[in-house]
Amino acid sequence: xxxxxxxxxxxxxxxxxxxxxxxxxxxxxxxxxxxxxxxxxxxxxxxxxxxxxxxxxxxxxxxxxxxxxxxxxxxxxxxxxxxxxxxxxxxxxxxxxxxxxxxxxxxxxxxxxxxxxxxxxxxxxxxxxxxxxxxxxxxxxxxxxxxxxxxxxxxxxxxxxxxxxxxxxxxxxxxxxxxxxxxxxxxxxxxxxxxxxxxxxxxxxxxxxxxxxxxxxxxxxxxxxxxxxxxxxxxxxxxxxxxxxxxxxxxxxxxxxxxxxxxxxxxxxxxxxxxxxxxxxxxxxxxxxxxxxxxxxxxxxxxxxxxxxxxxxxxxxxxxxxxxxxxxxxxxxxxxxxxxxxxxxxxxxxxxxxxxxxxxxxxxxxxxxxxxxxxxxxx
Amino acid sequence: xxxxxxxxxxxxxxxxxxxxxxxxxxxxxxxxxxxxxxxxxxxxxxxxxxxxxxxxxxxxxxxxxxxxxxxxxxxxxxxxxxxxxxxxxxxxxxxxxxxxxxxxxxxxxxxxxxxxxxxxxxxxxxxxxxxxxxxxxxxxxxxxxxxxxxxxxxxxxxxxxxxxxxxxxxxxxxxxxxxxxxxxxxxxxxxxxxxxxxxxxxxxxxxxxxxxxxxxxxxxxxxxxxxxxxxxxxxxxxxxxxxxxxxxxxxxxxxxxxxxxxxxxxxxxxxxxxxxxxxxxxxxxxxxxxxxxxxxxxxxxxxxxxxxxxxxxxxxxxxxxxxxxxxxxxxxxxxxxxxxxxxxxxxxxxxxxxxxxxxxxxxxxxxxxxxxxxxxxxx
Numbered sequence: 154x155x156x157x158x159x160x161x162x163x164x165x166x167x168x169x170x171x172x173x174x175x176x177x178x179x180x181x182x183x184x185x186x187x188x189x190x191x192x193x194x195x196x197x198x199x200x201x202x203x204x205x206x207x208x209x210x211x212x213x214x215x216x217x218x219x220x221x222x223x224x225x226x227x228x229x230x231x232x233x234x235x236x237x238x239x240x241x242x243x244x245x246x247x248x249x250x251x252x253x254x255x256x257x258x259x260x261x262x263x264x265x266x267x268x269x270x271x272x273x274x275x276x277x278x279x280x281x282x283x284x285x286x287x288x289x290x291x292x293x294x295x296x297x298x299x300x301x302x303x304x305x306x307x308x309x310x311x312x313x314x315x316x317x318x319x320x321x322x323x324x325x326x327x328x329x330x331x332x333x334x335x336x337x338x339x340x341x342x343x344x345x346x347x348x349x350x351x352x353x354x355x356x357x358x359x360x361x362x363x364x365x366x367x368x369x370x371x372x373x374x375x376x377x378x379x380x381x382x383x384x385x386x387x388x389x390x391x392x393x394x395x396x397x398x399x400x401x402x403x404x405x406x407x408x409x410x411x412x413x414x415x416x417x418x419x420x421x422x423x424x425x426x427x428x429x430x431x432x433x434x435x436x437x438x439x440x441x442x443x444x445x446x447x448x449x450x451x452x453x454x455x456x457x458x459x460x461x462x463x464x465x466x467x468x469x470x471x472x473x474x475x476x477x478x479x480x481x482x483x484x485x486x487x488x489x490x491x492x493x494x495x496x497x498x499x500x501x502x503x504x505x506x507x508x509x510x511x512x513x514x515x516x517x518x519x520x521x522x523x524x525x526x527x528x529x530x531x532x
Numbered sequence: 533x534x535x536x537x538x539x540x541x542x543x544x545x546x547x548x549x550x551x552x553x554x555x556x557x558x559x560x561x562x563x564x565x566x567x568x569x570x571x572x573x574x575x576x577x578x579x580x581x582x583x584x585x586x587x588x589x590x591x592x593x594x595x596x597x598x599x600x601x602x603x604x605x606x607x608x609x610x611x612x613x614x615x616x617x618x619x620x621x622x623x624x625x626x627x628x629x630x631x632x633x634x635x636x637x638x639x640x641x642x643x644x645x646x647x648x649x650x651x652x653x654x655x656x657x658x659x660x661x662x663x664x665x666x667x668x669x670x671x672x673x674x675x676x677x678x679x680x681x682x683x684x685x686x687x688x689x690x691x692x693x694x695x696x697x698x699x700x701x702x703x704x705x706x707x708x709x710x711x712x713x714x715x716x717x718x719x720x721x722x723x724x725x726x727x728x729x730x731x732x733x734x735x736x737x738x739x740x741x742x743x744x745x746x747x748x749x750x751x752x753x754x755x756x757x758x759x760x761x762x763x764x765x766x767x768x769x770x771x772x773x774x775x776x777x778x779x780x781x782x783x784x785x786x787x788x789x790x791x792x793x794x795x796x797x798x799x800x801x802x803x804x805x806x807x808x809x810x811x812x813x814x815x816x817x818x819x820x821x822x823x824x825x826x827x828x829x830x831x832x833x834x835x836x837x838x839x840x841x842x843x844x845x846x847x848x849x850x851x852x853x854x855x856x857x858x859x860x861x862x863x864x865x866x867x868x869x870x871x872x873x874x875x876x877x878x879x880x881x882x883x884x885x886x887x888x889x890x891x892x893x894x895x896x897x898x899x900x901x902x903x904x905x906x907x908x909x910x911x
Contacts, residue, residue, distance in 0.1 A: 352766075401726070
């Protein structure tokens with residue numbers, strides 16, 4: 154539902170081109186906020202541009218729930234899938250790789266190369282599955298800090314991201330004020346409201362109630378595909394908007410077997426969503442989906458005492474961007490972060506863009522969004 | 533999520549009291565809009581109040597997707613469940629049973645006593661399941677017409693209902709202009725938008741992908757419970773509103789096993805929704821859910837040519853009521869019906885109520901809603 158699906162031509166002009174991921178491995182135990190630990194961890198990441206001598210031109214991009222480390226360029230001539238934020242990242246683009254050294258890592262707990270529930274526990278030789286410790290967004294940030302230490306970067310020029318990436322961004326500004334030059338959080342919130350928790354739990358129930366889930370101990374080639382697919386279909390609706398879906402699909406129909414009820418695809422929107430659900434199963438792990446949605450539901454900057462108290466430690470300047478058609482993380486939830494920061498006398502600002510792509514608006518190729526990010530990164 | 537769950541005291545004052553359902557049976561074949569047919573049909577219904585000698589004081593109430601014929605009173609002292617619109621229907625209430633003879637029938641295709649996919653096909657001795665003909669809202673109205681004929685009612689004082697009941701109400705005004713004295717359609721629309729279809733299809737996929745569905749040929753005591761429960765959880769969210777859920781549940785937590793991830797209930801809203809899902813399975817048939825949601829998705833007053841052309845045959849005065857917090861059938865979809873009627877020079881009016889219960893607002897005990905219905909029924 155974003156322009157990146159329209160596969161623009163890959164040109165050298167403005168493109169980062171071919172990229173390769175790397176794996177950072179820490180052989181030391183990693184302790185989670187929940188008290189659990191794992192004996193070692195690995196983070197898969199990509200970088201674009203060059204780190205300067207002063208090591209002060211690094212930008213960390215935090216990805217959303219089902220995103221990954223591949224946010225720009227292509228991996229090779231056979232696998233031309235553009236990174237998920239390719240429009241935003243490249244030479245001459247808002248996140249200008251001719252000036253900045255851009256880092257994007259798959260989160261701790263992820264399933265795209267970083268250590269997560271589907272990884273092998275070196276102590277048992279088996280997958281963690283539900284033995285993976287309870288995960289929070291602070292754990293994700295703490296793991297990214299290890300990566301920055303490894304890269305020798307004391308202070309980031311900026312941290313930014315949308316959705317779960319926006320929430321990690323806020324967490325960065327809170328946890329490591331000295332290491333964040335500035336931050337931009339898009340389409341985010343200080344905490345999930347009841348509706349967001351409700352959608353996530355319904356998705357989790359779809360997975361857990363799939364017999365193939367096997368209490369989390371499914372084989373990777375026999376995942377709870379039906380449950381995960383339904384969870385994704387539902388979640389995908391929440392990433393879009395009423396108006397956006399109406400413009401893209403409306404009530405357009407496919408050819409249908411008229412003889413009797415089969416409940417096959419009848420409307421285009423059904424075909425699109427079913428495809429989204431099915432293709433998600435091939436690229437995402439069900440237990441990881443459970444863990445990450447739980448981390449999101451538990452994220453709460455209003456705790457333990459108040460939003461103001463949590464944000465009081467922030468020292469970096471920040472920009473928060475809400476989108477009018479985003480009903481998953483509505484503008485109000487973005488605004489309240491900046492209202493708190495301003496109440497605290499912090500250097501913070503808020504923008505609200507009227508784009509009709511819903512929550513996914515932060516992924517759009519939009520001039521106003523580009524200008525906002527460009528100007529704030531370079532002010 | 534509506535006041536009726538708070539079980540007010542049953543008193544004779546203002547209450548219809550004990551009620552019994554009846555079954556209307558037609559032994560003639562019933563032909564569906566789709567071309568299919570069934571050899572006979574049964575409609576379960578309740579009535580409250582007394583039909584006058586002129587037989588001109590009857591009001592037909594049409595129920596919503598998962599509603600039924602039991603809209604007021606109680607069945608007996610042991611089963612004190614109040615009808616779903618008990619606040620609205622009774623002596624002295626907006627739908628005043630001391631003046632009107634009120635009829636509410638379970639729809640054709642339903643699973644609460646009327647003939648539907650779960651009924652036995654007398655020609656085969658087996659349940660119809662997916663051999664039940666494709667169903668439309670016109671079929672439901674056509675079956676209700678048979679019931680009115682049987683009751684000897686030529687012209688209804690009024691037809692009304694909310695959600696799917698509102699759409700049936702509009703269909704009544706179109707199909708039988710001479711038999712509808714006036715009509716009130718609440719929280720409805722002229723057709724589903726892409727988002728509404730998307731949610732319905734995701735629910736259907738949850739059911740269909742449950743192995744227990746067995747291509748529709750499950751035994752009634754071994755239904756696709758997990759899939760139906762997930763479908764209901766998701767649908768239930770769409771019946772509420774962001775603000776309403778936040779006010780009722782917020783992020784309130786239950787006591788949780790902290791030892792490891794179990795994905796048990798952690799937030800109150802999860803407990804509420806899971807209960808809604810599970811209890812739905814005991815009262816609703818999965819195939820019926822598939823058929824009724826399909827009927828809703830296919831309902832389209834804009835077809836075959838235009839909304840204006842479809843509504844041009846309406847002669848009865850009508851009231852349509854939208855609710856500001858209803859994001860399933862948003863106000864715009866209600867307004868456009870009246871805009872068309874007014875464009876056609878019809879006697880029609882629109883009201884929009886600012887209630888925060890989302891789509892389910894039409895079920896609320898609300899003074900403004902009561903007054904609207906009372907005044908329009910009695911003007």
